[in-house]
Amino acid sequence: MKSASLALAGLVVALTAGCSADSASSGALGPVTAADDEGWPFAVEEVDRFDEPWAMAFLPDGDLLLTERAGTLHLRDAATGERVEVVGTPEVVDAGQGGLGDVLPGPTYAEDGLVYLSWAEAGDGGVGAAVGRARLETGSEPALSDLRVIWRQTPKTDGEGHFSHRLAFSPDGEHLYVSSGDRQLKDPAQDTTNTLGSIVRLTLDGEPAPGNPMADAGGATAEIWSWGHRNPLGLEFAPDGTLWSSEMGPEGGDELNLVEAGANYGWPEASDGSDYGGGEIPDHAEGDGYAAPVRSWTPSISPGSLLIYSGEMFPDWEGDAFLGALSGEALVRVDLEEQRAADTEVYDLGERVRAVEQGPDGAIWLLEDEGAGRLLRLTPAG
Template sequence: MKPLAPALAGLVAVLTAACSGDTAASGSLGPATGEGDDGWPFAVEEVDRFDEPWAMAFLPDTGDLLITERSGTLHLRDADSGERTEVAGVPEVVDAGQGGLGDVLPAPSYAEDGMVYLSWVEAGDGGTGAVVGRAELDTSGPRLDDLEVLWRQTPKVDGDGHFSHRLAFSPDGEHLFVSSGDRQLGAPAQDTTNTLGTIVRLTPDGEPAPGNPLADRGGVSAEIWTWGHRNPLGLEVAPDGTLWSSEMGPEGGDELNVIEAGSNYGWPEVSDGSDYGGGEIPDHAEGDGFTAPARSWNPSISPGSLTIYDGEMFEDWRGDAFLGALSGEALVRVDLDGPTAGDTEVFDMGARIRAVEEGPDGAIWVLEDEGAGRLLRLTPAG
């Protein structure tokens, strides 16, 4: 939201990477020691490790942390002691490729009813697909009670990639957004009779939200908010109410998008990247009928998550986007001003970053992908 802090001016040449063609500069944070490196704007504390972590969410009443592992385990980590307990009652998941247990998100009504929302992958007629459900979290067990399925990705298809299944609530709590990947098929993202390659907008009960762009068509088309997506693995509402998504492109062409009702983001007709194997895809161009990204990256950074910072611990970063980069092995900050994406700052973390979240006190929490699996807490240096 704000320009780079003066104290960081000397870092810009090392840490800033522009979009579309510029690579991130070198410079590595190295092992997380809890002390931070000289010149870095944050200190890093390693607080835990996991095998196959995918997502995390803080509970609003206690600050305890929920962490999903793709294999099908949900952990509850105590905010005070750091002790973690496996949560019972988690649904059976298809753990293959990119599939498994996915996102977790407390309901806006969590303080009153203890409801949490989950996404995962299930098998069925035609292959596999993403699922969204909700259950009451009993923290004394801990366990999930009365799990119900609210939404299914349509149709199920063969393969184990591009499920996406990230979750976000509108600020008023009236709408649930779910990202739905193209399942590595491409063409369905331009076909609004299915929900592959879309972001859907639902009621908290999983019904198509009234007023959706294609509501008059009925069926699953009535669920669709936007389409033309490839693999949107980040989904977050900014403090100003803007919905943002980070999306993995093909070979290059990763995107940060402002998500607006009825917009078509172009996949697979246009992309700022190229197809694997060297196949050319037309770039986004003015007047092509598609919505261009606010920011794109080529070469790829592989954005696997997104959060919009709204804390006070890093005052100069309020309103900015933070993306976890998988192949880029980085934490990427993008300066946001309303719907406009500005300067980009890249922190080379030396490991694939799977998830990023803001903690209750304003610290930035980072979850590394499997193979490293560290849970890191970032606080201002010095």
């Protein structure tokens, strides 16, 4: 198995003082400081805290939608920082890795107020991911109205892991992409009669998109864009229109993938990591028929999210990938050049980073996992 230290070549920044016990107990918000911040490429400001956050997305007016796993959806005012709970969210299975997941304003949000959400739901056969669409009613009492499920992960299974259910819209606003984890079952990721271990491409109504690689097969197969995935928890389009995914491997073998139509990414037949308990898995190799990752990590960093930067605030980072690392407790930047990984930098936050998002002004926003739960805003240093 391949091995690479988490202390990757590049800048390693420690942001330790901002997560001290005294700071957490006081509830004080503001700049995050450390004993030696010389050379930091960004300043870090703590702007809010949450109990068990999972995802966030900015609305066109700059307000922020933010999910918590237990089922709460927050709407945070851009001007005042005040937040209110949005009522009308779906009933979720809040267990293991399940709960309320991703949220995104739809491509036509400015005209119709439609937002898309993902969550874990119970049903025949066990539990599975679902995606729904609703109208966001703003005002003094924000609410979701006319919520309906437009897609379900198939089949539902036992267990509480690997739902994935990240959402992304194509740059032209015509298609919805959903990442669907293997539910810790491995083999279904190589079976294209189900949607486990795949990335699906849908219309905005949740139907299989015309032109999908196996559209003529019908059923779940017609939804599939790519397969052989394990637990893709990041899904994002780059400024050049390419689709990228960050994916948790087994014991090592975390991946950053360029997602292409009809490609098989190998799980569980190929991985740059090892199975739990020491079982060997063949590495990705040229000619094996599987799409190899652009970048992989062993030991694991546990990428829980992905941003491909396109803002103006950090011009040198345009087109670069930013991964929120959970077990790695860091923000990881991968310099992408011509769809290949160049330099990598690891910014050690000392907390699990659950989500990474780009603000309307180009600032980078981080959301820490439950326990710390800080909402952080990164702007250029100096």
